[in-house]
Amino acid sequence: xxxxxxxxxxxxxxxxxxxxxxxxxxxxxxxxxxxxxxxxxxxxxxxxxxxxxxxxxxxxxxxxxxxxxxxxxxxxxxxxxxxxxxxxxxxxxxxxxxxxxxxxxxxxxxxxxxxxxxxxxxxxxxxxxxxxxxxxxxxxxxxxxxxxxxxxxxxxxxxxxxxxxxxxxxxxxxxxxxxxxxxxxxxxxxxxxxxxxxxxxxxxxxxxxxxxxxxxxxxxxxxxxxxxxxxxxxxxxxxxxxxxxxxxxxxxxxxxxxxx
Numbered sequence: 001x002x003x004x005x006x007x008x009x010x011x012x013x014x015x016x017x018x019x020x021x022x023x024x025x026x027x028x029x030x031x032x033x034x035x036x037x038x039x040x041x042x043x044x045x046x047x048x049x050x051x052x053x054x055x056x057x058x059x060x061x062x063x064x065x066x067x068x069x070x071x072x073x074x075x076x077x078x079x080x081x082x083x084x085x086x087x088x089x090x091x092x093x094x095x096x097x098x099x100x101x102x103x104x105x106x107x108x109x110x111x112x113x114x115x116x117x118x119x120x121x122x123x124x125x126x127x128x129x130x131x132x133x134x135x136x137x138x139x140x141x142x143x144x145x146x147x148x149x150x151x152x153x154x155x156x157x158x159x160x161x162x163x164x165x166x167x168x169x170x171x172x173x174x175x176x177x178x179x180x181x182x183x184x185x186x187x188x189x190x191x192x193x194x195x196x197x198x199x200x201x202x203x204x205x206x207x208x209x210x211x212x213x214x215x216x217x218x219x220x221x222x223x224x225x226x227x228x229x230x231x232x233x234x235x236x237x238x239x240x241x242x243x244x245x246x247x248x249x250x251x252x253x254x255x256x257x258x259x260x
Contacts, residue, residue: 077133082171084128087137090176091117094183101187110186113179117168126168135171138163 030036057064094114098106120126124143129136140158142151150156158166169178193200206214 074133077173080174081130081133082135082174082176083130084137086174087128087135087169087171087176087179088121090179091121094179094186097183098186104192105187105189107186107188108191110183113182117179120168133172136163136167137169137171137176138166139168140166 031040091114094110095118098111098114117126120139124145125139125141127138127140129138138158142148144151169176171177
């Protein structure tokens with residue numbers, strides 16, 4: 001029995017010593033392979049880059065804050081960059097706002113700009129180009145879906161040097177700036193005031209006292225007239241009438257005395 005135990009221990013020890021070199025050799029071969037060397041180099045490079053970022057942030061906080069602000073602003077501009085559907089929605093909203101006004105009080109500049117954009121949209125000549133941080137809306141001569149040779153030939157397409165002349169709007173930070181500027185005072189027809197003198201065409205904003213007085217009168221108009229106020233007004237009117245009648249009687253007496 002003792003000899004069997006000794007033999008069994010010998011076989012177990014031999015198996016353990018044989019298995020250990022095999023496992024170690026496989027791991028060593030994996031680390032020394034091309035893929036292992038590349039992965040170790042990649043991990044070390046990322047580790048060194050992260051360490052340099054942390055050290056640079058700690059040593060130059062102003063420069064880091066500027067970079068972070070620029071990156072955050074660029075991400076915000078990219079995230080809020082308007083697309084073509086937003087432009088069409090804004091154009092239809094502006095067109096509805098002008099349609100609710102009478103033609104006599106519409107601003108000619110706003111109405112003409114919106115009507116031209118609507119016409120180009122209906123004819124398929126409005127196109128949208130996204131530049132990442134901002135978007136452009138430009139016009140073309142033909143609808144790309146038409147079967148005309150000029151519209152389908154790539155050699156006759158819109159050259160890039162003419163793009164600045166054909167830009168109709170610029171989308172930035174979720175807004176279309178040219179459309180918004182054209183819609184300023186869209187309910188004021190300036191042609192109605194062009195025949196007035198120069199000093200009457202320009203209106204100055206009201207002062208603080210005038211605004212407070214208007215607000216006070218507006219608040220007082222909400223209150224109902226009481227009976228006491230009506231009685232006071234009626235008494236004042238009666239007194240005025242009595243005084244007028246007394247004056248007329250005294251004048252008549254004086255005229256009679258002078259005649260006598």
